[in-house]
Amino acid sequence: MAQALAAGKCLNFWLLLPTIILPRIPMPLPFPVLSATDAAALIQNGQTVSFSGFTPAGAAKAIPQALAARAKLEHEAGRPFQIGVVTGASTGQALDGELALAGAIAWRTPYQSNKHLRAAINAGQTRFFDMHLSTLPQQVRYGFLGKFDWAVIEASDVTADGKIVPTTSVGASPTFCHVAERVLIEWNRFHPTALRGLHDIYEPLDPPNRLPIPLNDCHAKIGTPYIQVDPAKIVAIVETHFPDDVAAFNPSDPTTDQIGNNVADFLAAELRANRIPPGFLPIQSGVGNIANAVLAAVGRHPDIPPFSMFSEVIQDSVVDLIRSGKCIFATGTSLTVSPPVLKEIYENLDFYKPRICLRPQEITNHPELVRRLGIITINTALEVDLSGNVNSTHVMGRDMMNGIGGSGDFTRNGYISIFTCPSRAKGGKISTIVPQVSHTDHNEHSVQVVVTENGVADLRCKTPHERARLIVDHCAHADFREALHQYFDRVTGGQTPATLAAAYAMHEHFLKTGSMHGVDWTAAGL
């Protein structure tokens, strides 16, 4: 191995020349080429390993799988093997899933959405700390997360002088490459080298030397099309051919369609009232089924002009809007699209490349930019309470769902912040509108509009008492409205119509009976 490393350092420009002239023909690589297993063998128990990936898109896959296999062998041999895992956000089965199943993750940040990892976290087997995604890179650089031993980065192209072109996400990879002592690259041949130019890599300086981020509109480019890393840090390359494991597009249903229509109608009314400028403003949209339906509805609304996206994740629905001309330009930190949509993009790269830009999550989610550009933010809530506080992360206040992700970065700084959810969950047994959220991720000061399939509660300039009435009457499901009214109607004083004794009575009733229906407020202490 030491020899291979030494050889890697001796390779020079002339060996790389064939890469430049004939990029798609196998050529000598400028760095040692290892198998995933050999690369994984370099990583030691207890180390901190950062991986590319923001959603399954662009996540390192081969080395994590090999690490999981190695962890299993080590554990079978009675030896400890666990690492700290840091990524841009969630990843897919090949990274979080396999490593969690192998019991190989000692701690994890800043976000996750894998069922095996979630189970390990909620069982207390994996330490998880949940972070605002925009703050991860700077906190890594500030040293708050300690030493980073490795960056494992998926690339669509690499040069001898350490230029790494990412694949379908950027995430926090520039910072990981910057701070990690050593870098491993997964050169994933599934992605064309023609992706070069899709990314815009800009990493701010740290205080006291930080300067304004010179981005004044969604489509400006301010950085380089590659991540620059000191080539001496690149230990090896692993060649792969491994598509992102992005789940197929979830079709909308009448509930998500109605949520989408309600959001679109609200935005069109704001435009008519001149509270949104005539040219409209960029949209940020969360991830998932509701987000797809909302974007589709906004896209087909006749009164909403073509707009830009300034978001974290570019989903299938955004690509549809780009194709139709309704979305002029989309900025994201990941291109998380289903296999057929990615195929369509790659077959029409000349069309899509000038219309899509992938940036570091520190840029897509940056408070400075979200506020400057005036982003309309649309995110999904798990539950919303009568004051407009939103729970995005915890089930019944205790179990982690995924994490706060970028929702806080956008909500707090948006031009106008919207949260969507269906009014009921678990087949109607749970009301997503509750007296008090069991965990507060976004508080009443930052949540401006709540939308369910039933309607819209515009909370701007409303007192908590007024918000309670609006949210229940406009957003709650009819089945729960009376119970919710009973909770706050009799409270006349105070800034907030809260009765602590009964604040979680609906939650407790669910925990005891499996349903929020039939709560007894008097017994609950109201």
Next chain:
Amino acid sequence: MAQALAAGKCLNFWLLLPTIILPRIPMPLPFPVLSATDAAALIQNGQTVSFSGFTPAGAAKAIPQALAARAKLEHEAGRPFQIGVVTGASTGQALDGELALAGAIAWRTPYQSNKHLRAAINAGQTRFFDMHLSTLPQQVRYGFLGKFDWAVIEASDVTADGKIVPTTSVGASPTFCHVAERVLIEWNRFHPTALRGLHDIYEPLDPPNRLPIPLNDCHAKIGTPYIQVDPAKIVAIVETHFPDDVAAFNPSDPTTDQIGNNVADFLAAELRANRIPPGFLPIQSGVGNIANAVLAAVGRHPDIPPFSMFSEVIQDSVVDLIRSGKCIFATGTSLTVSPPVLKEIYENLDFYKPRICLRPQEITNHPELVRRLGIITINTALEVDLSGNVNSTHVMGRDMMNGIGGSGDFTRNGYISIFTCPSRAKGGKISTIVPQVSHTDHNEHSVQVVVTENGVADLRCKTPHERARLIVDHCAHADFREALHQYFDRVTGGQTPATLAAAYAMHEHFLKTGSMHGVDWTAAGL
């Protein structure tokens, strides 16, 4: 009155010349001069009136008092008289106090701290909506708060072409002058016209035209030393001589001193660990007794080099640090100092003016700047829970104390965010460390360090289970530690050691018995 207005519009530069040459000698004013009573008579029931003021400093005082008197007369005559009151933040007795006592405030935003107004809010007599202070000006411009009929601005100088030099605060006055249909000026002769140059007025454009705020260090000036307003909007000037009603400096006590020492020691250790750059970083500090003690302790710590302040409110303790050379430069939106300290500043304006800058609250609290400059934020909590969520606003989840103020602007975007509080309140009957805060203003994702007189809990990169242990063992008062341990020790699973049934048992016990001591966890459902 109509005549006076017409006369005002005819005044020209030559009439103003004596103001420029002989500023302290009475001279013809370039706008109609009215009594406060006559000016107040222009304001109609139901109108929205914005006033200068951020804390009692720089608040309009004469017209609000006259309005309060008028409201009383109207109410005695059986006629309605209430207005919407918008300011930079809190104000003093002359504005919030008198108007609240007169029942003249229909609604109020974004912050308050007056006991009479607080009582009216919590009695449901005054509508109050609590806003992040940095967002107020832009939301006013976006039209989210409706039409602004009046801006009533305290000035230390005015020119014929509509240049208004504020007094001891800037707050949101530039935006109020910008959006209000008509402007009334209280020219307060208590303040010298030589204040010109102390202020730096910059109001950003709105999306989609907003540009980077070109401020890269604390002491840069980026705007004008005055608020420019269309002189045609200036309806009248009221001459006053009215000091700010700032309460005298509250001396520190052993508890606040120890909190201060703990913060200073923590920051010095961060500096030694290279997690704060060697030149240190600017400090933001909340308002009040603890904040004063913390700043004094940071100022006298031998390992902490001279630093800048980038804060909302410049209090007495900051002026002490400027005098001693430990604070190099202080940016704030208000100079809220006790009368003797203001006297000292005014008598030594040549020394202080190059070391103090008052800016709009939109700038002092701007996420873009707080994050760029790498501000160390230090704010005060009412209560803190085991996950690190902070309540800054509500007493027992229901009654408003003051409001969130700027704490969210700073905490969310700071380089490192610190919350301080004494471990007990109400003579030891209340633990400020509770299982779950009764209202969440700052959540676990944004709160990094908690400090009481007992010690420091560094929550960075900790799971909620670990945070619970740190907060209880390092910060809670010894009298409550065992009870708090009982709450979370038996919870083994879940991301967060929350048991909803018992989350507010300590609060409920206080509401029933007047003390948080002696909670029965089993009866509470644990």
